[in-house]
Amino acid sequence: MSSSLRGAASVFSIDHWPIRLEKTRDLGAETINFDNDDPVDIIKRETSRKGAICFDAVGYEAVGHMAGNASDGTAMNNGEKENHDDSKVGNPAYDPGNPLQVISWMCQVAKRNSYVSIPGVYGSGYDQFPLGVFFNRGLQIHMGQGPVKKYNERLLHLIETGRIDATKIISHTMNLIEAPKAYSMFDKKRRRYKNCIQTMSRM
Helix, strand or coil: CHHHHCCCCCCEEEECCHHHHHHHHHCCCEEEECCCCCHHHHHHHHCCCCCECEECCCECCCCCCCCCCCCCCCCEECCEECCCCHHHCCCCCCCCCCCCHHHHHHHHHECCCCEEEECCECCCCCCCCCHHHHHHCCCEEEECCCCHHHHHHHHHHHHHCCCCCHHHHCCEEEEHHHHHHHHHHHHHCCHHHCCCCCEEEEC
């Protein structure tokens, strides 16, 4: 939504959850399921190899980083695999053992001498960082928590005037006291919670 509002000609949404891909497709994005296709090949082709403006909005909670998102697909809950089963991946360019897979993809398709933005949270050190690719492509990194107070009034104004319809990305509305349940629903995404995209808490 933000990218389109700021004038992006095309927006690519990369994910593996069908419900989220469907939601971003409804919002006008071109979707790429990394279980089946190589995001690098597709974005290079669609941009005539000119590159794109890239950002990682997920961070360490992406598949392969933590318990429940285990890269080998063996994390279990009541006999059911959590979140992602790498044994079903048909994309040979996807390396489930690389904790920085998303950043590796971004630095390959980002416009030369542009910025790669990482608002997604990373909390520790990681190996396999593609430093050489960043250097050779002249890329800079903008990362950290977003300055919410800098933008909240502007965003509220966009919602009030109808330029943004935030309800399009809200799948569940709950009381504030139910916040722990909302976080659990969003994190687990199994059985009846597979359609949990974004929750909103009422005061």
